[in-house]
Amino acid sequence: MTAIVWFRRDLRLHDNPALQAALDSHEEVVPLFCLDERLLHGRRRSEARMAFMRTCLVALDEQLRARGSRLILRSGRPERVIPAVAAEAGATEVFAARDVSPFARARDRRVADLLSRQWLELVLTAGLFVVEDPAALRTGSGHPYAVFTPFHRSWLTQPRRAVTPAPTELPAVPLEIESEQLPPLGELPPSCRWTGGEPTARRAMALLLEGPVERYEELHDALSDPGTSELSPHLHFGTLSPRELELRLPLTPGGQALRRQLCWRDFYAQVLAHNPGNVHAEHQPRYRRRIVWEKSLELFGAWREGITGYPLVDAGMRELLATGWMHNRARMVVGSFLVKDLGIDWRWGEQWFMRMLIDGDVASNNGNWQWIASVGVDPQPPARRIFNPVLQQQRFDPDGRYVRSYVPELQHVPSAHLAEPWKMTPELQRVVGCVIGRDYPAPIVDHALARREALARYAAALNLKD
Numbered sequence: 436m437t438a439i440v441w442f443r444r445d446l447r448l449h450d451n452p453a454l455q456a457a458l459d460s461h462e463e464v465v466p467l468f469c470l471d472e473r474l475l476h477g478r479r480r481s482e483a484r485m486a487f488m489r490t491c492l493v494a495l496d497e498q499l500r501a502r503g504s505r506l507i508l509r510s511g512r513p514e515r516v517i518p519a520v521a522a523e524a525g526a527t528e529v530f531a532a533r534d535v536s537p538f539a540r541a542r543d544r545r546v547a548d549l550l551s552r553q554w555l556e557l558v559l560t561a562g563l564f565v566v567e568d569p570a571a572l573r574t575g576s577g578h579p580y581a582v583f584t585p586f587h588r589s590w591l592t593q594p595r596r597a598v599t600p601a602p603t604e605l606p607a608v609p610l611e612i613e614s615e616q617l618p619p620l621g622e623l624p625p626s627c628r629w630t631g632g633e634p635t636a637r638r639a640m641a642l643l644l645e646g647p648v649e650r651y652e653e654l655h656d657a658l659s660d661p662g663t664s665e666l667s668p669h670l671h672f673g674t675l676s677p678r679e680l681e682l683r684l685p686l687t688p689g690g691q692a693l694r695r696q697l698c699w700r701d702f703y704a705q706v707l708a709h710n711p712g713n714v715h716a717e718h719q720p721r722y723r724r725r726i727v728w729e730k731s732l733e734l735f736g737a738w739r740e741g742i743t744g745y746p747l748v749d750a751g752m753r754e755l756l757a758t759g760w761m762h763n764r765a766r767m768v769v770g771s772f773l774v775k776d777l778g779i780d781w782r783w784g785e786q787w788f789m790r791m792l793i794d795g796d797v798a799s800n801n802g803n804w805q806w807i808a809s810v811g812v813d814p815q816p817p818a819r820r821i822f823n824p825v826l827q828q829q830r831f832d833p834d835g836r837y838v839r840s841y842v843p844e845l846q847h848v849p850s851a852h853l854a855e856p857w858k859m860t861p862e863l864q865r866v867v868g869c870v871i872g873r874d875y876p877a878p879i880v881d882h883a884l885a886r887r888e889a890l891a892r893y894a895a896a897l898n899l900k901d
């Protein structure tokens with residue numbers, strides 16, 4: 436009996452429930468990846484992420500070959516490809532890891548329907564999250580969670596599946612089942628620090644567990660001395676199992692703080708699973724399509740390019756352009772700046788992030804953008820989530836190492852002036868080679884004024900009559 440393992444965002448052999456389930460119940464297993472043209476050309480396409488994914492696929496094929504198998508790559512719509520390969524292989528079942536986005540769920544329903552016409556079943560397993568199915572968690576009154584803290588409490592008590600090792604040998608794939616060549620899929624950003632693939636992801640996990648995890652709680656917000664795991668691209672493509680990572684985390688303050696962040700990932704996955712409409716609209720009905728946003732392409736362009744005149748915002752946005760990634764603290768600051776200071780629709784920021792991030796993930800990105808825009812789950816009054824970019828810089832990049840590494844124009848600006856370079860005297864500006872308006876922009880908005888306007892914008896939305 437033959438099974439297909441349809442790899443999607445679980446590009447690994449260790450702790451892969453879909454692969455394990457196929458091996459447990461079938462003698463022959465055909466590993467398949469479908470290069471869906473919508474990934475390459477759809478609304479959420481990203482050259483950087485596809486280039487990263489390519490490195491994951493190359494590594495997966497190598498891992499499979501080292502065990503006697505190989506990856507079958509086919510391009511086209513999964514609705515056509517999966518039933519066709521299943522028929523070629525004489526498969527009886529197709530295994531895949533359950534995903535949460537509306538796109539993935541609609542795709543899987545269509546594929547399952549087409550397979551059922553061939554008397555085949557699409558079996559969806561766990562594999563993408565820490566708990567078996569985050570969407571199955573319910574409040575005491577039986578509702579899905581919309582607030583993180585109670586979700587976290589319940590999440591900690593959920594049973595966990597056992598972690599399985601990578602198989603040492605795999606059945607060979609019959610020669611008649613042909614694979615396409617993996618085409619080039621775009622370019623990684625010029626200073627990208629990540630390459631994909633399970634071996635790289637596992638090395639990164641091992642390095643983290645050897646020591647840095649112990650300092651995670653203390654350093655996770657520090658921009659100048661980054662202390663986060665930087666595992667998000669690996670978790671997004673599943674070259675690392677979130678469940679295995681969680682299992683290996685120590686029960687120390689650092690390990691527990693990182694465990695809590697993995698819970699945010701599961702939390703936003705269940706939010707999206709229960710609220711597919713969030714991909715288009717505000718989660719909170721009182722704000723849904725009621726906020727009047729600025730439509731300035733000029734301001735949006737300055738934000739995207741990192742030329743807003745606020746050094747921390749500019750450093751974050753340039754980090755994204757240069758590396759395809761951004762530190763979480765910077766993501767919050769640039770997100771708040773776009774939505775609250777510039778008054779621009781959070782969806783514009785969300786889309787730009789999806790285009791640029793190698794860890795771009797519909798559930799986490801949408802959930803976090805709605806959070807920072809104060810329109811999503813875990814609600815707080817808008818004033819609580821307006822980040823002052825000057826104070827954030829002074830607090831989280833006190834010696835300016837982060838800002839200076841991405842905004843070279845500010846290289847020689849003294850640390851005391853680095854968060855507000857426009858306050859340097861004209862003479863000092865000349866001396867340090869950073870004349871505001873010539874070498875580095877003046878702030879494009881006044882934060883104090885923008886803050887008042889933001890609060891008025893949200894208040895007006897609440898006062899709108901239906």
Ligand SMILES: Cc1cc2nc3c(=O)[nH]c(=O)nc-3n(C[C@H](O)[C@H](O)[C@H](O)COP(=O)(O)OP(=O)(O)OC[C@H]3O[C@@H](n4cnc5c(N)ncnc54)[C@H](O)[C@@H]3O)c2cc1C
Binds near residue numbers: 699761788
């Ligand atoms: C506006 C905005 C957009 C974001 N978009 C994405 C996105 O597209 N993809 C993405 O993976 N994360 C996103 N995040 C969450 C977070 O910024 C990244 O997960 C984190 O910066 C990744 O770095 P790390 O691996 O070093 O994280 P660590 O701090 O080491 O955390 C470990 C893991 O926990 C998860 N995690 C941590 N924080 C969050 C969070 N707030 N929400 C969800 N999961 C979290 C990630 O998988 C991360 O790799 C976004 C945050 C903001 C504010």
